[in-house]
Amino acid sequence: DTEVTQTPKHLVMGMTNKKSLKCEQHMGHRAMYWYKQKAKKPPELMFVYSYEKLSINESVPSRFSPECPNSSLLNLHLHALQPEDSALYLCASSQRRQGGTEAFFGQGTRLTVV
Amino acid sequence: AQTVTQSQPEMSVQEAETVTLSCTYDTSESDYYLFWYKQPPSRQMILVIRQEAYKQQNATENRFSVNFQKAAKSFSLKISDSQLGDAAMYFCAYRRGANDMRFGAGTRLTVKP
Numbered sequence: 713d714t715e716v717t718q719t720p721k722h723l724v725m726g727m728t729n730k731k732s733l734k735c736e737q738h739m740g741h742r743a744m745y746w747y748k749q750k751a752k753k754p755p756e757l758m759f760v761y762s763y764e765k766l767s768i769n770e771s772v773p774s775r776f777s778p779e780c781p782n783s784s785l786l787n788l789h790l791h792a793l794q795p796e797d798s799a800l801y802l803c804a805s806s807q808r809r810q811g812g813t814e815a816f817f818g819q820g821t822r823l824t825v826v
Numbered sequence: 827a828q829t830v831t832q833s834q835p836e837m838s839v840q841e842a843e844t845v846t847l848s849c850t851y852d853t854s855e856s857d858y859y860l861f862w863y864k865q866p867p868s869r870q871m872i873l874v875i876r877q878e879a880y881k882q883q884n885a886t887e888n889r890f891s892v893n894f895q896k897a898a899k900s901f902s903l904k905i906s907d908s909q910l911g912d913a914a915m916y917f918c919a920y921r922r923g924a925n926d927m928r929f930g931a932g933t934r935l936t937v938k939p
Binding site: 745752753754755757760768800802804814815816817818819820822 | 868930932
């Protein structure tokens with residue numbers, strides 16, 4: 713199993729809603745990532761979890777709240793988002809943070825904030 | 827900070843022909859890793875090829891190969907015998923140690939039948 717599974721694939725939410733994005737991998741990877749990707753742009757790193765601990769928060773607004781309940785799951789809780797937060801949100805995992813271990817990506821959640 | 831530059835926003839190739847995508851990077855480190863990822867319209871980022879900086883031999887994966895010039899900090903991707911399924915955004919990426927992957931701006935490849 714070399715898959716990273718993200719749900720939902722599409723999400724439309726109002727600015728007052730609370731929603732969550734989910735990511736799951738069963739490759740035994742100990743590093744998991746959230747990226748944000750705007751149209752025709754490269755992915756931008758948001759958060760990194762290493763061994764279920766938050767390692768990096770790239771100055772992301774507090775309306776985005778990550779959670780890593782266990783080594784296989786990664787959530788991104790969304791609250792009071794703005795229209796400019798509409799983007800593709802990609803989850804990725806790698807064996808560990810160090811070295812040349814490549815990242816495996818999910819198919820992403822296309823988020824639209826209305 | 828490390829930066830990755832892809833100077834070709836768009837490229838086009840005829841089916842069965844060869845195309846080369848360019849990537850340069852800036853680093854003061856000697857030990858690092860470079861990647862090419864492909865993102866088709868299906869959105870999923872797929873690893874195409876990986877190169878360890880300490881290896882002089884250029885990486886090859888079937889129709890995909892790289893030209894790694896460490897001194898010039900250049901890491902180009904060559905796609906041979908291009909196929910329609912190769913059409914996608916291609917991102918060059920850099921990673922060192924515990925630092926996380928950083929991507930270039932991407933090159934959109936079109937394959938003409």
